Amino acid sequence: MTKHLVLAAAAIAAFSASDAFAADADHGKQLYATCAACHGPTGAGNEALGAPPIAGMPAWYTVRQLNNFKTGVRGANPKDTHGQQMAPMAKMLGTDDDVADVAAYIETLK
Ligand code: HEC
Known part of the structure; x- marks a missing residue:
């Protein structure tokens, strides 16, 4: 019985992992064209613009920050000039898929 539960848990974990990889990094690359203006084509950032390096950031973290900007958790304060540029x-990025796709692409950047 316990063994079956462990197998079920492993199956669920494998499913979730493959779900994360279902993000479309090729589509993300197209979306990233806009981002490159500030973060640079390789995601190295641009200090003069206050745009941080984002290359290789884990997708889950990027998704979280992008959603924070979308919902105003970040970048809503008028004194936060850098956050206000990013928000x-x-x-x-209109849909959750767009967010996931661009995050997947950013994770591939070196
Ligand atoms: C107009 C310039 C500009 C563009 C274009 C831009 N960003 Fe940003 N981005 C910034 C700035 C400035 C910050 C820093 C915000 C802050 O200090 O809170 C930032 C922050 C971020 C962060 C947070 C990094 C961290 O460590 O928390 C992520 C993720 C990000 N940008 C992703 C993107 C993505 C994806 C795109 C394209 C859809 C994009 N940015 C387009 C200027 C830009």
Whole structure:
């Protein structure tokens, strides 16, 4: 019985992992064209613009930050000039799939 539960848990874990990889990094690459203006084509960032390096960031973290910008958890305070530049960019990612796809692409950047 316990063994079956362990197998079931492993199956669920495998499913969730493959689900995460279902994000479409090729589509993300197209979306990233906009981001490259500030974060650079390789995601190395641009200090003069206050845009941090984002290359290789884990997708789950990028998704969380992009959603924070979209919902105003980040970048809503008028004194937060850098956050205010980024927030409208995150809002351009219309769907959760767009967010997941661009995050998947960013994770592949070195
Ligand atoms: C107009 C310039 C600009 C563009 C275009 C831009 N960003 Fe940003 N981004 C910034 C700035 C500035 C910050 C820093 C915000 C802060 O200090 O809170 C930032 C922060 C971020 C962060 C948070 C990093 C961290 O360590 O928490 C992520 C993720 C991010 N950007 C992703 C993107 C993505 C994806 C796109 C394209 C859809 C994009 N950015 C387009 C300027 C830009």
